[in-house]
Amino acid sequence: MSEPKIIDGKAFAAGLRDRIATEVAKLKEENGITPGLAVVLVGEDPASQVYVRSKGKQTVEAGMQSFEYKMPETTSQEELLAKVEELNNDPAVNGILVQLPLPKQIDEQAVLAAIDPAKDVDGFHTTNVGLLGTGSDNGLVPCTPLGCIMLLRDHFDGNLSGKKAVVIGRSNIVGKPMFNLLLKESCTVTVAHSRTQDLPGEVRQADIVVAAVGRPEMVKGDWLKDGAVVIDVGINRIDKPEGGTRLVGDVDFASACERASAITPVPGGVGPMTIAVLLANTVTAACQQNGIAVPKL
Numbered sequence: 302m303s304e305p306k307i308i309d310g311k312a313f314a315a316g317l318r319d320r321i322a323t324e325v326a327k328l329k330e331e332n333g334i335t336p337g338l339a340v341v342l343v344g345e346d347p348a349s350q351v352y353v354r355s356k357g358k359q360t361v362e363a364g365m366q367s368f369e370y371k372m373p374e375t376t377s378q379e380e381l382l383a384k385v386e387e388l389n390n391d392p393a394v395n396g397i398l399v400q401l402p403l404p405k406q407i408d409e410q411a412v413l414a415a416i417d418p419a420k421d422v423d424g425f426h427t428t429n430v431g432l433l434g435t436g437s438d439n440g441l442v443p444c445t446p447l448g449c450i451m452l453l454r455d456h457f458d459g460n461l462s463g464k465k466a467v468v469i470g471r472s473n474i475v476g477k478p479m480f481n482l483l484l485k486e487s488c489t490v491t492v493a494h495s496r497t498q499d500l501p502g503e504v505r506q507a508d509i510v511v512a513a514v515g516r517p518e519m520v521k522g523d524w525l526k527d528g529a530v531v532i533d534v535g536i537n538r539i540d541k542p543e544g545g546t547r548l549v550g551d552v553d554f555a556s557a558c559e560r561a562s563a564i565t566p567v568p569g570g571v572g573p574m575t576i577a578v579l580l581a582n583t584v585t586a587a588c589q590q591n592g593i594a595v596p597k598l
């Protein structure tokens with residue numbers, strides 16, 4: 302196989318942010334609306350702090366309003382629920398995101414259930430999960446899987462129909478919504494997970510492989526069908542033999558390059574799409590709340 306195309310998520314995300322900024326300017330001019338995104342960070346997780354800072358910065362760069370709330374590690378569930386309720390009732394806030402993971406004293410599902418589904422720009426509320434699962438276009442869709450679909454649509458010129466896809470991982474954040482999104486594109490989808498009996502055999506069938514297991518370099522190149530398109534959602538920090546650390550995906554990139562026709566790198570593939578899609582979802586939420594047609598981004 303010749304060298305695969307490297308799917309440049311970083312560049313795609315930059316283009317998407319430009320299109321979002323254009324739509325935000327139009328919303329201001331034509332409708333007098335400035336979309337607002339509230340992000341709540343509980344605790345001091347260093348990676349979460351970086352992500353929340355980027356979200357705030359990119360929100361402002363797109364011309365939207367950013368509201369950031371930092372709450373201590375010891376925050377109780379009641380205190381966090383009170384913050385969510387305040388944001389649900391704030392008319393300047395069109396989108397609400399509670400950064401995950403949350404400290405152990407807080408029940409994640411209870412918090413996600415408290416977010417107004419119309420402001421749920423993460424798409425994690427069961428109302429939005431149900432809308433996606435029934436094939437509706439009216440809900441809000443989780444950012445990372447929607448970013449993966451945008452990259453795939455771009456790669457396949459909008460037509461994924463009939464492709465065989467395997468999603469490795471069954472999380473609520475990536476695996477399950479990815480299954481529903483691929484099904485909506487008329488793919489034939491298999492969801493594999495830790496109890497799947499012959500994972501290499503399942504992967505070998507697939508035209509599209511989406512890896513979202515959180516295990517560094519688990520998917521090997523010789524598992525892939527020749528010409529497979531590989532979307533690597535994993536972001537794993539591993540130690541380098543010479544000291545220090547580096548980021549790797551769930552796919553063994555070097556061996557995958559020998560079989561794949563296209564592949565997302567880590568970093569610079571799916572990761573940057575997550576925040577760009579969050580901004581897109583904030584525009585979608587603001588339009589839906591105001592009865593304005595949602596722009597195609």
Ligand SMILES: Nc1nc2c(c(=O)[nH]1)N[C@@H](CN(C=O)c1ccc(C(=O)N[C@@H](CCC(=O)O)C(=O)O)cc1)CN2
Binds near residue numbers: 399536
């Ligand atoms: N409420 C949510 N919490 C979390 C989500 C989410 O979608 N909603 N996703 C992740 C974290 N995340 C955003 O929140 C996120 C992860 C990764 C990236 C990214 O750009 N990654 C870069 C590498 C970054 C690095 O150097 O460490 C890349 O892959 O190129 C952005 C956002 C968990 N929590």
Ligand SMILES: [Mg+2]
Binds near residue numbers: 471514
């Ligand atoms: Mg799993």
